[in-house]
Amino acid sequence: MSVPPNDHVLLALPPTAASSAVLRSLRSDGVSISPVSDGIAVLDAVRSREPGLLVLDVELPGPDQAAVLAAVQSEAPNVAVIAVTPRERRAALLGQLRGDRDDYLLRPFAVDELAARIRLRLRLGTAVENTVIRHGELTVDTELGEVTVDGQAVSLSPTEFAMLMALLATRGEVVSPDRLASAVWSETASANLVQVYISYLRRKIGAERIRTVRGEGYVLEP
Incomplete structure (x- = not known):
């Protein structure tokens, strides 16, 4: 987008x-x-x-x-x-x-x-004005839909990619599960479903890159 x-x-x-x-x-x-x-x-x-x-x-x-x-x-x-x-x-x-x-x-x-x-x-x-987003060692080409971590290509599902984009849009800030659900699914989704996809995304880009803030949501780290 x-x-x-x-x-x-x-x-x-x-x-x-x-x-x-x-x-x-x-x-x-x-x-x-x-x-x-x-x-x-x-x-x-x-x-x-x-x-x-x-x-x-x-x-x-x-x-x-x-x-x-x-x-x-x-x-x-x-x-x-x-x-x-x-x-x-x-x-x-x-x-x-x-x-x-x-x-x-x-x-x-x-x-x-x-x-x-x-x-x-x-x-x-x-x-995404220049189509490429860099966040630490994470790079996203939004036009091609390509993601690299530490120089290595990572394959994300469309839902995982949408969640990563939502986190990138507010990087450095805590994003609530409700806000992620709204950005990714465009309608109500459970906090458990958000947590499942956060888990999938962590496995692919590194668990340390997505920090949980208890009771508030998630932060994308550099």
């Missing part, structure tokens, strides 16, 4: 208390973010500014949002997308998302979950 250097966020959600709360939360953190409320406005805003990230409700008023999403992907391929969808439209939406570049969030969502997902995407975008 890669977000271009433009870190402006376009928030295409219905004007509800939840969307207003997301705007307030991110603006208080200094995030450049602007709201739009229909599909035509989405296309106009993307064409005029080409934001780094688009949060798009698939049931937003206006044109069919599947067509809006396709137009954004065609006209502005560097814009990453978080699509907000009801569960019954999830299966159809997945076929339209572009691998690691796009993401989705089921509705109803928690305000802090969407805000955290947006922050994570922006941090990943900064980290």
